[in-house]
Amino acid sequence: MTGEYLVQAQEIQIKIAQGAKPGEGGQLPGRKVYPWIAKVRHSIPGVELISPPPHHDIYSIEDLAQLIYDLKKANPQARISVKLVSAAGVGTIAAGVAKGKADVILISGYDGGTGASPRTSIRHAGLPWELGLAETHQTLVLNNLRDRVVLETDGKLLTGRDVAIAALLGAQEFGFATAPLIALGCVMMRVCNLDTCPVGIATQNPKLRQRFRGDPQYVQNLMQFIAMEMREIMAQLGVRTVSEMIGRTDLLQQRPDLPGKAKGVDLQRLLSQIRPAAGHYCQVSQPGEPGLDERRLLDLCRPALERGEQIKVMLPIRNTDRAVGTGLGSAITRRGSSLPDDTIQLEFVGSAGQSFAAFVPGGVTMKLFGDANDYLGKGLSGGRVIVRPPAKATFVAEENIIVGNVAFYGATGGEAFIRGVAGERFCVRNSGVRVVVEGVGDHGCEYMTGGLVVVLGPTGRNFAAGMSGGIAYVLDEEGNFARRCNQALVDLGPITDDGEQVRELVQKHVQATDSQVGKRVLENWHELLPRFVRVIPRDYRRMLDAINKAQAGGLSGDQALMAAFTANFRDAAHLDAS
Amino acid sequence: MGKPTGYLEYQRRPSPCRPPQARLGDWREFCLPMPDQELREQAARCMDCGVPFCHGGVVFGGAPAGCPLHNLIPEWNDMVYRGFWREAYQRLTITNDFPEFTSRVCPALCEGSCTGGLYGEAVTIQAIERAISERAFASGWVWCEPPVHRTRKRVAVVGSGPAGLACANQLNQLGHSVTVFEQADRPGGLLMYGIPNMKLDKAFVLRRVRLMREQGVVFQTNTRVGDDYPVKLLEREFDAIVLACGARQPRELSVPGREAQGVHLAVDYLTASTKAILAGATPAISARGLHVVVIGGGDTGTDCVATCLRQGCRSVIQLEIMPARPKVRSPENPWPQWPQLDRPGYGQTEAVRVFGQDQRHFCQQTQAILTDGDGNVRAVQSVQVGPRPMAGSVQEWPADLVLLAMGFSGPESRLLDQLGLARDQRGNVPAEFFATSLPGVFAAGDVKRGQSLVAWAIAEGRAAAQACHRYLTGE
Numbered sequence A: 001m002t003g004e005y006l007v008q009a010q011e012i013q014i015k016i017a018q019g020a021k022p023g024e025g026g027q028l029p030g031r032k033v034y035p036w037i038a039k040v041r042h043s044i045p046g047v048e049l050i051s052p053p054p055h056h057d058i059y060s061i062e063d064l065a066q067l068i069y070d071l072k073k074a075n076p077q078a079r080i081s082v083k084l085v086s087a088a089g090v091g092t093i094a095a096g097v098a099k100g101k102a103d104v105i106l107i108s109g110y111d112g113g114t115g116a117s118p119r120t121s122i123r124h125a126g127l128p129w130e131l132g133l134a135e136t137h138q139t140l141v142l143n144n145l146r147d148r149v150v151l152e153t154d155g156k157l158l159t160g161r162d163v164a165i166a167a168l169l170g171a172q173e174f175g176f177a178t179a180p181l182i183a184l185g186c187v188m189m190r191v192c193n194l195d196t197c198p199v200g201i202a203t204q205n206p207k208l209r210q211r212f213r214g215d216p217q218y219v220q221n222l223m224q225f226i227a228m229e230m231r232e233i234m235a236q237l238g239v240r241t242v243s244e245m246i247g248r249t250d251l252l253q254q255r256p257d258l259p260g261k262a263k264g265v266d267l268q269r270l271l272s273q274i275r276p277a278a279g280h281y282c283q284v285s286q287p288g289e290p291g292l293d294e295r296r297l298l299d300l301c302r303p304a305l306e307r308g309e310q311i312k313v314m315l316p317i318r319n320t321d322r323a324v325g326t327g328l329g330s331a332i333t334r335r336g337s338s339l340p341d342d343t344i345q346l347e348f349v350g351s352a353g354q355s356f357a358a359f360v361p362g363g364v365t366m367k368l369f370g371d372a373n374d375y376l377g378k379g380l381s382g383g384r385v386i387v388r389p390p391a392k393a394t395f396v397a398e399e400n401i402i403v404g405n406v407a408f409y410g411a412t413g414g415e416a417f418i419r420g421v422a423g424e425r426f427c428v429r430n431s432g433v434r435v436v437v438e439g440v441g442d443h444g445c446e447y448m449t450g451g452l453v454v455v456l457g458p459t460g461r462n463f464a465a466g467m468s469g470g471i472a473y474v475l476d477e478e479g480n481f482a483r484r485c486n487q488a489l490v491d492l493g494p495i496t497d498d499g500e501q502v503r504e505l506v507q508k509h510v511q512a513t514d515s516q517v518g519k520r521v522l523e524n525w526h527e528l529l530p531r532f533v534r535v536i537p538r539d540y541r542r543m544l545d546a547i548n549k550a551q552a553g554g555l556s557g558d559q560a561l562m563a564a565f566t567a568n569f570r571d572a573a574h575l576d577a578s
Numbered sequence B: 001m002g003k004p005t006g007y008l009e010y011q012r013r014p015s016p017c018r019p020p021q022a023r024l025g026d027w028r029e030f031c032l033p034m035p036d037q038e039l040r041e042q043a044a045r046c047m048d049c050g051v052p053f054c055h056g057g058v059v060f061g062g063a064p065a066g067c068p069l070h071n072l073i074p075e076w077n078d079m080v081y082r083g084f085w086r087e088a089y090q091r092l093t094i095t096n097d098f099p100e101f102t103s104r105v106c107p108a109l110c111e112g113s114c115t116g117g118l119y120g121e122a123v124t125i126q127a128i129e130r131a132i133s134e135r136a137f138a139s140g141w142v143w144c145e146p147p148v149h150r151t152r153k154r155v156a157v158v159g160s161g162p163a164g165l166a167c168a169n170q171l172n173q174l175g176h177s178v179t180v181f182e183q184a185d186r187p188g189g190l191l192m193y194g195i196p197n198m199k200l201d202k203a204f205v206l207r208r209v210r211l212m213r214e215q216g217v218v219f220q221t222n223t224r225v226g227d228d229y230p231v232k233l234l235e236r237e238f239d240a241i242v243l244a245c246g247a248r249q250p251r252e253l254s255v256p257g258r259e260a261q262g263v264h265l266a267v268d269y270l271t272a273s274t275k276a277i278l279a280g281a282t283p284a285i286s287a288r289g290l291h292v293v294v295i296g297g298g299d300t301g302t303d304c305v306a307t308c309l310r311q312g313c314r315s316v317i318q319l320e321i322m323p324a325r326p327k328v329r330s331p332e333n334p335w336p337q338w339p340q341l342d343r344p345g346y347g348q349t350e351a352v353r354v355f356g357q358d359q360r361h362f363c364q365q366t367q368a369i370l371t372d373g374d375g376n377v378r379a380v381q382s383v384q385v386g387p388r389p390m391a392g393s394v395q396e397w398p399a400d401l402v403l404l405a406m407g408f409s410g411p412e413s414r415l416l417d418q419l420g421l422a423r424d425q426r427g428n429v430p431a432e433f434f435a436t437s438l439p440g441v442f443a444a445g446d447v448k449r450g451q452s453l454v455a456w457a458i459a460e461g462r463a464a465a466q467a468c469h470r471y472l473t474g475e
Ligand SMILES: Cc1cc2nc3c(=O)[nH]c(=O)nc-3n(C[C@H](O)[C@H](O)[C@H](O)COP(=O)(O)OP(=O)(O)OC[C@H]3O[C@@H](n4cnc5c(N)ncnc54)[C@H](O)[C@@H]3O)c2cc1C
Pocket: B105, B106, B107, B158, B159, B160, B161, B162, B163, B164, B181, B182, B183, B184, B188, B189, B190, B191, B194, B195, B199, B223, B224, B225, B226, B244, B245, B246, B247, B248, B267, B270, B299, B300, B303, B415, B444, B445, B446, B447, B451, B452, B453, B454, B455, B457
């Protein structure tokens, strides 16, 4: 997710879970990661992409509130939506999300979903949207929160009747996927994950895509029919607007004529009416919270923004200053992606709050004398981040944690030099940033898909779990790194080339931070070079080899990628057949 | 699914057939088995659809879609691809008593609804079904397995067509003692006397009947219930009755000259032909050296044409009142409905080979059958009909033999009236959930649904057996 991508959005959704498979993540099998998919996903063609179920930056409702805050800074115009699934207790969560200042809450049901969801999950893990929606609406109304969020629902809404029921249970917006897909030609093959969709929908195979016969008009037609039916039902109920329907459970009633077991179901709780003290649908927008960017940075950087002038600014910073640099980055990106290197040089002194330098684009260098909280450089999109202890600090940098947890989470590009140790989950889902650090906590480089990480000190446990791309170099002076590394997907080995790439980075690190470890490494380069362990994912290396081979064969650029991808695909097919 | 990319890698290959020149010289089956490697590839084309329309057996907008027997097609396709033939056969027999019949005579509703056919070509399901069933017989997997325990309930099944056979087979396996009554000299219904030997070798019908006999089913042939065997006796002797006597009332042609010498019902003609083949004798009605006009352009007509050609007719033409069907699906007939297409049958293909051109004439309404002085047929007179009536389009087609293949209007009344059964306006026996208006009397197959297909008849026979079983056991 780059800053540029975020800036384009009208709505940004944080998917906490998926209705059809709550608690499960997603996977894009290698054979579907075509070169053009790899490009937008910042990964390597042919290498499986894993979306783990947890968000590694969200362990609590406060974390979620922080992400909402970050995203609002990254794109102040977009609505921020949070997708939850229907489950007992979802109302409480939704109340927290509303207080976390989300603009939209989506309650997703178990039904529907693409054919890639495992059948067992669809049948046994999810619940109907009706249950979650009713609970959420009632809880929000009870807590006077309903009027500041939009409540949306989805999960196989098919007809105007579904929409009407959803509105009466409290929904204000409605999501459709299965029905429009069918209108576009989906025949429910449930092979979305195999890249063999015979109607050309869920496939990247150009030959199959040619078979696609859908037309936007079909969807338009479908929607018009749904709207027409909705209007007819509204006329029967005697309501004029959707807004006045919302939460009117008194207009719903349980069918008395149901046979068998269905007769025993008691829906009273779904249908209970709560008199709202505040509004019963979204009437006010969530209040904004101006940060350091809006108060100072944007003004200070105006010459750079408007005329591309070089700017150097020095400011004190406190831990209440969150997502510093993100609003500035957003303004830069909105004007046209990035600035020339070092156009804006910001220096901060003090303790930075959460999400320092999140989503910052190229052209911005943010140097911090002090320490940083969690989410440093989250989603970094080309900027440069430097953190070092203040000159007068008395502690030994490489023995102390200087940046919090989840640094460079999902970063897509840029550079960073951290003099000192980082917390847990360092560089999780990193896909492009090149970073030097002097030690990391547990779960470093988890699910990383690209980029380069140099660790000049010890790591915590479970390093490189689920890592499918990029390379990490770990200086293992104690010789026990292998024990702390999760080697399910990666190979460990010495640096095979002359190590120049690593040395250059360490040199930059020393220049930027005055690092003592860095200096020692450079001075003893030849003794220490063999102590570096190279961590490289197996699939990633296979693809790199294939790409090199294609390039050696005279192909270049996209052609080489495609050739490597097809060759890899063939290999994979052989593996399957055996 | 055996191979996710199979349908992209392999082309559909239909079952091989003997070339017309070779097959016209005898009465053996024209369809040949498919080689193993090819079968594997064809099975690999199956996509194991999330919604396998192939085995739906439903009616969409008035048109059938998918296998009436709900055969577990994607499963056995996969097993054939992997070489698990025996398992494939076991899966096949879960839904289908007689795969050796359906895989030869069924028009393959399954293939008409196969998702493969949506933007490409359907899986060759029927060829695979046939290969599984042939392998099972050849490998000795189809053996006599009489039920271990008998209920002492006696059931009479009237009619030994596919519906009656399937019903008898199921009831017998459930432990009931079944007697099948058949008016003809051999059991099988239209499988025996109707569908010609080139399509379904009668040896296979007899093989199945033998197997059923060994398992305890009693066949009483040459017995017409209601005439040779009184209804009263039937009601007294048996605990339940299943009517599977078909829809044998032919649709009549009421034109001048219908009673002329040389005008025959298609089924009588086909029956005579099969009887002669089985006896090694000359048929009672033969087309040898004659000009033949077949009235009716359906599958029965096709069977007549093919039979005439083998008997050595001088010429044979087919008159059809409807216009020719389209070559490609019309928008009113979308997938997954059974495609209503102009597909010349095996008989027509053979006729083209012999006479050099299609012998079918569409939009032809028969007006009269013309005779010579002795009351023998001389010609058929027809007029072209269509969207607009065509003035002056009267045509005469020279004929020595006229075969009426216009289908059936419903079941014969005699037995049904003796039993005192309720009938619907088309004359069929209405039987919701297969129970008729009389307690203990069930109906299945063409007698219930009107003229239809072997696969539907088997499906109904099976379901009626279940209904009857529930009746007998009080479950
Ligand atoms: C010429 C022809 C070709 C066909 N080809 C095909 C084809 O290729 N594929 C396909 O799927 N379908 C085909 N059909 C249709 C198919 O044969 C029938 O739908 C199917 O046989 C119906 O089965 P059934 O058991 O209900 O009746 P039938 O097969 O008609 O069997 C009824 C049996 O009951 C017997 N019977 C009737 N009354 C009495 C009585 N009172 N006492 C004792 N016995 C009695 C009859 O003699 C007959 O043997 C064809 C039909 C015809 C006429």
